Amino acid sequence: MSHEKLPLEAFFNKIEELKPKFIERLSKAVSIPSVSGDETLRPQVVEMAHFLSGELKNLGFHDIQLRELGVQPPPVSDPNLKLPPIVLGRYGSDPKKKTVLVYGHYDVQPALKEDGWATDPFKLTVDESNDVVYGRGSTDDKGPVLGWLNVVEAHNELKLELPVNLVVCFEGMEESGSLGLDDLIAKEAKQYFAGIDTTCISDNYWLGTKKPVLTYGLRGVSYYQVAISGPGADLHSGIFGGVVAEPMTDLVKVLSELVDTNGNILIPGVNEMVAPVTDKEEGLYDPIDFSVEELNAAAGSETALYQNKKDILKHRWRYPSLSVHGIEGAFSGAGAKTVIPAKVIGKFSIRTVPDMDPRKLDELVIGYVEKVFAKLNSPNTLKAELVHDGNYWVSDPFNDSFTAAAKATEDVWNIKPDFTREGGSIPITLTFEKELGTGVLLLPMGRGDDGAHSINEKINISNYINGCKTLGAYLHYYSKA
Ligand SMILES: C[C@H](N)C(=O)N[C@@H](Cc1c[nH]cn1)C(=O)O
Ligand SMILES: [Zn+2]
Numbered sequence: 153m154s155h156e157k158l159p160l161e162a163f164f165n166k167i168e169e170l171k172p173k174f175i176e177r178l179s180k181a182v183s184i185p186s187v188s189g190d191e192t193l194r195p196q197v198v199e200m201a202h203f204l205s206g207e208l209k210n211l212g213f214h215d216i217q218l219r220e221l222g223v224q225p226p227p228v229s230d231p232n233l234k235l236p237p238i239v240l241g242r243y244g245s246d247p248k249k250k251t252v253l254v255y256g257h258y259d260v261q262p263a264l265k266e267d268g269w270a271t272d273p274f275k276l277t278v279d280e281s282n283d284v285v286y287g288r289g290s291t292d293d294k295g296p297v298l299g300w301l302n303v304v305e306a307h308n309e310l311k312l313e314l315p316v317n318l319v320v321c322f323e324g325m326e327e328s329g330s331l332g333l334d335d336l337i338a339k340e341a342k343q344y345f346a347g348i349d350t351t352c353i354s355d356n357y358w359l360g361t362k363k364p365v366l367t368y369g370l371r372g373v374s375y376y377q378v379a380i381s382g383p384g385a386d387l388h389s390g391i392f393g394g395v396v397a398e399p400m401t402d403l404v405k406v407l408s409e410l411v412d413t414n415g416n417i418l419i420p421g422v423n424e425m426v427a428p429v430t431d432k433e434e435g436l437y438d439p440i441d442f443s444v445e446e447l448n449a450a451a452g453s454e455t456a457l458y459q460n461k462k463d464i465l466k467h468r469w470r471y472p473s474l475s476v477h478g479i480e481g482a483f484s485g486a487g488a489k490t491v492i493p494a495k496v497i498g499k500f501s502i503r504t505v506p507d508m509d510p511r512k513l514d515e516l517v518i519g520y521v522e523k524v525f526a527k528l529n530s531p532n533t534l535k536a537e538l539v540h541d542g543n544y545w546v547s548d549p550f551n552d553s554f555t556a557a558a559k560a561t562e563d564v565w566n567i568k569p570d571f572t573r574e575g576g577s578i579p580i581t582l583t584f585e586k587e588l589g590t591g592v593l594l595l596p597m598g599r600g601d602d603g604a605h606s607i608n609e610k611i612n613i614s615n616y617i618n619g620c621k622t623l624g625a626y627l628h629y630y631s632k633a
């Protein structure tokens with residue numbers, strides 16, 4: 153069924169015309185290594201907040217605030233480390249218009265050239281002939297955050313009124329658990345965020361590479377660390393090997409008992425918390441455009457654990473998963489260093505789904521890790537703890553905001569979007585829904601093969617530019633809903 157189209161050609165053309173400027177804006181943003189998980193890069197995260205507030209000011213936003221959140225809670229190496237500020241701003245305050253809150257994050261995942269990047273991760277590399285720009289944050293989430301600013305700029309240039317009041321909320325700790333933001337939202341629900349009609353987040357990805365999606369669910373995440381310490385310092389393995397208990401050996405044993413090689417979580421009680429699949433839900437997977445080939449292409453390998461679409465989607469969207477991420481303190485460089493590390497910290501996370509209770513999960517995980525370690529009878533010491541967590545979120549996509557986004561997507565991409573859930577997490581989503589009492593829409597810009605969190609992260613230029621058109625068209629359709 154076709155919908156009544158709004159006359160948005162002039163806006164779309166202006167976005168096209170401003171493409172070089174928008175790429176330049178993204179280039180500046182990517183050049184700031186705002187890695188929230190690396191304490192030594194905290195000044196650069198703060199610099200990114202200032203960059204954004206400067207851009208907002210130039211575009212005519214008002215009531216711009218950089219809200220401080222205090223010091224970062226443990227575990228953290230520097231107990232005085234300040235959290236990066238939340239950037240707030242408004243564009244328009246017409247009581248006759250609807251007000252849309254847009255949220256995004258200006259921090260990024262770590263990235264080193266040595267990880268295997270073909271280019272400098274913090275230098276936007278433009279490959280126009282292949283329709284791609286590469287750089288950390290290009291798709292997650294600097295491209296989409298700047299998309300909202302680009303929409304305002306196109307309206308300014310056209311002297312076209314923005315059809316809604318816009319409120320922006322950009323944070324610098326999303327990749328590290330959104331620490332401090334819950335409290336700020338609760339505090340500002342009836343202050344800065346009063347009168348918000350709906351919330352839109354552009355911070356996830358299409359499922360594949362061809363079809364746009366609108367997203368109505370996210371998995372949560374609970375991130376843990378297990379520290380095992382023994383010797384007073386790193387030791388020579390020729391002198392001490394075989395005569396002292398090695399923390400690394402203990403840790404490898406503990407980590408090996410969390411999950412099996414088929415992805416089954418081995419911690420008793422975890423799978424039992426998962427809500428059963430309903431008959432209604434079974435039918436939702438069939439119409440979704442996705443395949444095992446697309447999964448393999450995005451992963452760059454033929455290592456899928458499931459060979460059919462439905463199982464893949466269920467395991468990405470509605471079952472938990474446990475991933476082991478790394479070991480701090482372990483030797484990981486080139487060469488053959490013969491060291492016994494004195495203290496190693498294993499890191500793993502569990503993606504959570506309805507109806508998992510995060511506090512119950514902590515108890516199960518930490519209790520299990522301690523039990524497995526106790527069975528080793530090791531003289532070393534273990535400390536297992538939660539680093540950060542974020543809620544899962546599932547909503548009803550049948551509302552004005554999703555309808556407006558579907559129309560906008562169809563106008564720009566000439567295809568109706570699929571309605572998807574996301575395997576990743578945006579910890580703050582549920583808080584917006586609960587504290588502001590608004591619906592939340594996830595309106596992604598990038599593709600499923602963008603390599604978010606990976607090496608060679610990219611965004612297709614067409615996704616960046618058409619994504620800006622989609623965000624702007626969404627505001628227009630929503631204003632009329
Ligand atoms: C989907 C979103 N763009 C994203 O990447 N979220 C992160 C959030 C997170 C939580 N702890 C660490 N990162 C993710 O899903 O990993
Ligand atoms: Zn991310």
Ligand SMILES: [Zn+2]
Nearest residue numbers: 257292293355
């Ligand atoms: Zn993100």
